[in-house]
Amino acid sequence: MKYLLAILLSASLFITHAQTVPAFKPLRYEEDYSRLQNDSARGWYERTKYSPLNKSGNTYVSLGGEARFQYFHFTNEDWGEAPKDKDGYVLARYLLHADLHTGHHFRAFLQLQSSLVNGKLSTSPVEENPLEVHQAFADAALMSNSTRKLIIRIGRQELLYGIQRIIAVRDGPNNRQSFDAARAIYTEGPYRLDVFYGHFVAAKKGIFNDGFNQHAKLYGLYLTRSNLPVLQNIDFYYLGHWRDKALFDEGIGKENRHSLGAHTWGASGGWRYDAEGLYQLGSFAGSPIHAWTASLYTSYKWKKVKFTPELGLKTELISGDKQYDDGRLNTFNPLYPRGAYFGQAALIGPVNLFDIHPSLSLSLTKKLTWNVDYDLFWRYSRNDGIYGPNVALLYSGKGIADKHIGDQLAIEFIYTPNPFLYFRAEFTWFNSGAFLKAAGPGKDILFTGLTAQVKF
Secondary structure: OHHHHHHHHHHHHHHHHOOOOOOOOOOHHHOOOHHHHHOOOOOHHHHHHOEEOOOOOOEEEEEEEEEEEEEEEEEOHHHHOOOOOOOOEEEEEEEEEEEEEEOOOEEEEEEEEEEEEEOOOOOOOOOOEEEEEEEEEEEEEEEEOOOEEEEEEEEEEOOOOOOOOOEOOOOOOOOOOOEEEEEEEEEEOOEEEEEEEEEEOOOOOOEOOOOOOOOEEEEEEEEEEOOOOOOOEEEEEEEEEEEEEEEEOOEEEEEEEEEEEEEEEEEEOOEEEEEEEEEEEEEEOOEEEEEEEEEEEEEEEOOOOOOOOEEEEEEEEEOOOOOOOOOOEOOOOOOEOOOOOOOOOOOOOOOOEEEEEEEEEEEOOOOEEEEEEEEEEEOOOOOOOEEOOOOOEEEOOOOOOOOEEEEEEEEEEEEEEEOOEEEEEEEEEEEEOHHHHHHOOOOOEEEEEEEEEEEO
16 A cells, blocks of 8 residues: 555656656657757756756756556466465566766666565566666767668667567566667668667676676667558568577577567558567577467457447467477577566466467546456477476476467456556456366466556
8 A cells, every 4th residue: 555655646746747748658768858948837847857967958867767566466376386375465666767968969878777576485586686777878879860860879778679579678577678788770761770789688686786698699680661551560670599508398408599570560440450470590409490480460449439449369379399309499489578478467478389369458438448358378389388478498298288278368457547657457367278287286377466657
């Protein structure tokens, strides 16, 4: 209760004094408050978003952050493998950033992150990481005019591409992820090209100890073309990924993987669509890699019907290993996806999977939304196991012929009274299938989650 009261009090201060409501973005460093330079009636909140450091106003600092509190309760966590917890636990995450702009050609961004847990016996660094430098990078704009821009960005930074199937900020879990990377960003009209090379920042429990990670590398290029006449938007990308130690149901070894993909999305009338295909090759423990995935999502919203219902259907095919000990690996690696890939309960990850996912959304009011979805999961291959959201092997598939993993029903209410505040209540039931009953206890899971968040 004290967390909720703190959030409500903070939000009331912002709402009362803020004359200009900002548009918060998933990547906070993409927010631009330079427009406040010409606002002569800036209140105290606007001054935190735009505080000039010289007379011309082209050198300024912008401050921002967020606080998020979540209460989670599981019945039969990990399908009965985890110790029983009658009371549940609380996750708290704090983010605070400062964004310095000096003219039109240089910019520095610093963000701290604190992820805390209360009431959970065993925690991972993704849940509990008391205080770290989450982002610290500098931009140099080598080219900046009305038609073309070229930015060189060096330092610790978040990466987000597409709808976060492959590279995400991992906002669902308590600790967001970042990379120590160098990146070139070129934009011209409807085109954007990113070229980058970096190392994933592995979270460690402690204070300011998330050092440089030599065990994993990510590099590649990502091209986006928008405003097309038919497909509307399309991405093409290449991603290279290296790890000195990777674990799959096939075994343990060095992984060097190359991903080639395409992604298209758009909307027309009440229709929305999103489709992506990706092929992977390379080597694992000296053996060749051949893996792939294909995903399709489509929905239709009845805009003139009461509650504006939106009915959606998503399906994914994600390869698993064809045969044990055959000298090749067919297990797909989603690299760095969003953590809560199939809902906030975050039970399984997008590896060796076939799923069908119908959904329904209703706008009960302008600020309150009700969502329900039902997901049916099967293993794509009998000769591979199932994996968690972090691509860790949960259960081996060896000796188990059953493919049906289970079915998941999720219901949630989302309330956004204003741009500063966000509340969510969710309930998930996972009905264990034959594979889980053969691989482990296979008990059904009940999950309840409550989220309260304030941004500024």
